[in-house]
Amino acid sequence: MRRYWFMIAAGLAALSVLAAACGGDGQAEDERPPATPTPGLRTVLAPIDELELIIRESFPPQYAVRIVSGIPSGCAQFKEAKLTGTSGTTFTIEVTNTEIDDPNAVCTAIYGTHESIIELGSDLTSGTEYTVKVNDKTLTFTAQ
Helix, strand or coil: CHHHHHHHHHHHHHHHHHHHHCCCCCCCHHHCCCCCCCCCEEEEECCEEEEEEEEECCCCCEEEEEEEEEECCCCEEEEEEEEEEEECCEEEEEEEEEEECCCCCCCCCCCEEEEEEEEEECCCCCCCEEEEEECCEEEEEECC
């Protein structure tokens, strides 16, 4: 009989531990402090570390630009690189990162990079000077 009561007591103790682990702390739902919200993300222009023109050996030549963009900390992540417009002989490309939108966020200070290749096409006029603007950097070249 003593073993039977011991098993019941052990079972009740296990249930109370389980209830505490599942939030059964005796507080009513409306008395608990609100959960810490997950910080939002914001989109920012990425720092541009390197621009390189790529001319593919084809006829007509195909042009592209290789972009090395920075990822300034552990709170940032590459988002996208895209051609946002062309006007005459100027190509505009935007490279963006997302970063945590919380001034109190603790981030690692490790600088990373991301490489993107954006195609400019093959319909460029030979002998014409073209400009590629990528965020705050500019690359100028003459088409072959």
